[in-house]
Amino acid sequence: MAGPHEIAVLALDEVVAFDLGATTQIFHAARGHGGERLYRVRICTPGGRPVRTSSQFTVTPDDGLELLAEADTVLVASVHYESPVLTAGKLDDTVQEALRAAADRGARVMSTCTGAFVLASAGLLDGLRATTHWAHADQFRSLFPDVDLDPDVLFVDEGAILTSAGVGAGIDLCLHVIREDHGSAAATMVARLCVVPPWRPGGQSQYIVRPVPEATDTSTAAVRAWALERLDEPLEVGVLAARARMSIRTFSRRFRDETGMSPAKWVSKERVEQARHLLETTDLTIEQVARHAGFGTSTALRQQLSATLGVTPTTYRATFRSAG
Structure with a gap:
């Protein structure tokens, strides 16, 4: 039996x-069906100092940076806004080399909050979509114009490279990783143990400081x-706007302000999550899952999961079906 997934936190x-x-x-709390740890987490610093x-x-x-050479996942923790990597994009050469080497050998690389500045300084985010704390978005763009920054989301998953927004969103990203590695049931159990939401709808945009809306705003x-x-x-x-007693234009604008996405995109995302939950936890047929999740037909469900997750419903169920 393979040992736990090795995570090096820089x-x-x-x-x-x-x-x-x-x-x-969050990662320490993840357990398998037999109670075994799913992840081994160790902290490292330059020189082990x-x-x-x-x-x-x-x-x-x-541990020192040598830990990055053997970890399955490297997680770069956020740094204070006065750090040179935030003010000038300056990163120690040995740290850059260790991060690049880890990425080159295929390790999954993650950052939380301003840790994205570290990844960008190492050249790992060029040409990729990424996020960081909304308050530092302008500074990030000025330092790293080759990165496609999206400050409205809680996290971005680019496959081998993942970034998250403010420190609370780091928890969202870690739960997302557990969900992708071991399924929704495992991530939900971790969330319950740590007393945090298993999934937060919307994006970072709902937390950005904005002018106080008019008193009539809802x-x-x-x-x-x-x-x-x-x-x-x-x-x-139109159905949602009517329920809110708003015009479609007003509803769509307020919905995007609060969630960071359009109503249609939000509904689609929630339907995918419902389908994942049903595939993992029930014996419903694929056709029944499709109807319960709002996709109507198994064909529509198959197309959506393939586009979103890269797998068919049958493959997803076989991979993530809970044994408990």
């Missing part, structure tokens, strides 16, 4: 303590909750 000077602790805890956190205490690691949250109970019914934007 901590640099001025590492954000919450980020370092929360992400390692102690690093100062942004919370004014010191972290002493057990939220689309109630309509979203209503729609989640009716994913098997027609949920065109």
Whole structure:
């Protein structure tokens, strides 16, 4: 039996303590059906030296950068906004080389929050879509114009390279990785143990500081909750807008402001999540899953899962079906 997936968490000077602790805890909490750890998480620093956190205490690691040469996944924790990598895109050569070597040999590389600056400084994000904390988006773009930055999302999965927004979104990214590696049931159990949401709808845009809306402004949250109970019914934007008692134009604008995506894209995403849940946890036929999730036919479900996840419903079920 293969051992646990090896994760190396890279901590640099001025590492954000919450980020370092929360992400390692999420992976530590992941267990298999026999209670075995699914991940082994270790923290490393350049030279194995102690690093100062942004919370004014010191972290002493057990490993140096050599850990990056053997890890299955490398996770770069976020750093404080006064770090040279944020202010000038400056990164120590040995760190750059270690990250590039890890990526070149096929390790999965992740960053949380401003850790994206580290990956970009190492040249790992050029030509790719990525995200970071919305408050640092302008600085990121000025330093790394070759990166397709999307500051409206909670995380971006580019396959071998993954980035997340502000520190809380690092938890979302870690749960996403567990979900992709071991299925929704495993990720949901970790979320329950850590008392965090297994999936947060919407994007980072709902947390961006904006001018206070007019007193007549209303939220689309109630309509979203209503729609989640009716994913098997027609949920065109006109239906949702009518439920919210808004014009389609006003509803669509407010919906995007709150979730970071259009109503149609949000409904499609939620239907995919419902289909994944049903495939993993029920004996429903593929046709029945398609109807319950709102896709109508197995053909439509197959097309959507293939486009979104790269696999058919049958393959997904065979891979992620919970044994418990």
